[in-house]
Amino acid sequence: MPHRIQIRMARVDDVDAIDALLTPFSERDIILPRTRDNLFQHLQEFAVALFDGELVGVVAMHIYGSNLAEVRSLVVREDMHGRSIGRLLVEACEKWAVQLGIACIxxxxxxxxxxxxxxxxxxxxESLPHKVWTVCVHCAKFSDCQEVAVEKRLSDAPIEPMRELPIMDVSQP
Ligand SMILES: CC(C)(COP(=O)(O)OP(=O)(O)OC[C@H]1O[C@@H](n2cnc3c(N)ncnc32)[C@H](O)[C@@H]1OP(=O)(O)O)[C@@H](O)C(=O)NCCC(=O)NCCS
Structure with a gap:
């Protein structure tokens, strides 16, 4: 029977599972830490990936302005890597951004x-707007940051605006 991957907006009853997914990666400084309060306060920015109904991936999209959004807190559970779940989460953010009229992510x-x-x-x-750094200055690695900035222009990308919240249903062998 094929496996089923679904991408949907996060709900309050996902917060424990999101916290459990993010914490091992924030403890290794791979992503920025988030408290449970912070997760609740920003829950509308989050989408989750379900693999056969189990929450195994998460992503957040933060809007900076009319033409810029950031993919944040992207994590796929380690035993689920390599199944295109990360790609589907990022694509969901891109579709969501297009739906919102945002030109660059x-x-x-x-x-x-x-x-x-x-x-x-x-x-x-340095090409990113100054306000992006308002988050970075709170990071312990700010003065020696090895992160790389990547961006995608969405205005010319062949992505159809979605009429509803970004929900995906994918079957895998
Ligand atoms: C990065 C991450 C989200 C990728 O998730 P994933 O579900 O394993 O990725 P996918 O299966 O969708 O991979 C899509 C493509 O990217 C490639 N890829 C995935 N992880 C990669 C990595 N670390 N380095 C290089 N390529 C990678 C895959 O090989 C695949 O390529 P293909 O289409 O040619 O086969 C996952 O490895 C993860 O959770 N990492 C730890 C947290 C992290 O670093 N998050 C990013 C913060 S910005």
Missing amino acids: FALTYVPQFFTKNGYATVPK
């Missing part, structure tokens, strides 16, 4: 190869 990441495989270009961090 970026990420600060230690895995730029994952993003370049998904159509992102590496850009100088």
Whole structure:
């Protein structure tokens, strides 16, 4: 029987599972830490991936302005890597951004190869608007940050605006 991957907006009853997914990666400084309060306060930015009904991936999209959004807090459970779940989560953010009329999406990441495989270009961090740094200044690694900035222009991308919340249903062998 094929496996089923669904991408849907996060709900309050997902917060425990999202917290459990993010914490091992924030403890290794791969992503920024988030408290449970922070997860609840920003829940409308989050989408989750379900694999056969189990929550195994998460992503957040933060809007900076009329033409810029960031992919944040992207994590797929380690035993689920390599099943296109990360790609589907990022694509959901892109469709969501297009639906909202946002022209460009970026990420600060230690895995730029994952993003370049998904159509992102590496850009100088300095090219990002000043307000992006309001988050960075709170990071312990701010003065020695090895993250790479990647971005994708969405206005010319062949992505159909979605009429509803970004929900995907994918079957896998
Ligand atoms: C990065 C991450 C989300 C990728 O999730 P995933 O579900 O394993 O990725 P996918 O299966 O969708 O991979 C899509 C493509 O990217 C490639 N890819 C995935 N992870 C990669 C990596 N670390 N380096 C290089 N390429 C990678 C895959 O090989 C695949 O390429 P293909 O289409 O040619 O086969 C996952 O590895 C993860 O949770 N990492 C830890 C947290 C993290 O670093 N998050 C990013 C913060 S910005």
